[in-house]
Amino acid sequence: MDPHTGGALAWLAQGAASNLLDRLVDRALDGSPQSPAWPRPAGAPAGTVEISVRHHVTTKGRTPVILTLQEDGGHTGTVFSVVLGHTARIAVPGGRYFGAAMVIDPQRRTRSGPTLQGIGWSRLTVAARRTSPFLIPVQRPTAPVLLQLGLRKADGTPLFRL
Template identity: 80%
Template sequence: MDSHTGGALAWLAQGAASNLLDRLVDRALDGPPPMPSWPRLGGSPPGTVEISVRHQLTIRTRTPVILTLQEDGSRTGTVFSVVLGHTTRVNLPGGDYFGAAMIVDPLGRTRSGQTLQGIGWSRLKVTSRRTSPLVIPAHHPTAPVLLQLGLRKPDGTPLFRLPRSRL
């Protein structure tokens, strides 16, 4: 994992450490999520990105995905809540981007945090006036990956619980 990947996911974790994570999960579960929008489209014609998150989970309930997009080299980004298995369309200015996804167990919310079912990331080049597919492959998280990404609350406790291993 390169420093850009780690930095982008750490940025997402900082926002998720607040109650933002709970609000995003609730938004995904409350019904069809609003159409995501990029904060500024700039002067050039935008391109469209169709974002899908893939995971080997069997979907029986609406499974929330916290998705972030960042322009290459940016220290901030935009966070969306989507549902696993759905494709999301976003208009973006042309350029290079980084997308990251965290799949959260909708039934795994406790006082000690959310249960993280999957995590993944992918890079994307957006071309003006074109539609680009972005598939983010998500994998089961491990404790070393969460530690490496800095997915911790300000007090040092883990931001997420890991699912019990399946035998």
């Protein structure tokens, strides 16, 4: 895993360590996911990215997915929730991006944290004035991957159960 990938997922984890993760999961389960919006005005003509998540597990009901999208080499981006199997559409300036997805098991939330069913990431180039499909394949997470990504709370405990 390259340093940029680890940095982008660590950025996501910082937000997830707060109450943001719980709010995003609740929003996805309530059926009112927030419409994603890019955090800053576009300097370049905008394109549209259609983000889909592919997970090997078939699920019943609504399975929340926490997505993040960052400009390549950037330190900020946007985090939003969708439901597994749905496609998120977001207008962004043309350019190169990094996207990550975390699939959360809503039935297995405990005091020690939510259960992570899958994690994945991918890079994308968005063409100005065009729609770009963006598939993020996710796989079952492992403890070494979570440690490598720094997915821990401030006190050092794991952010997710596996």
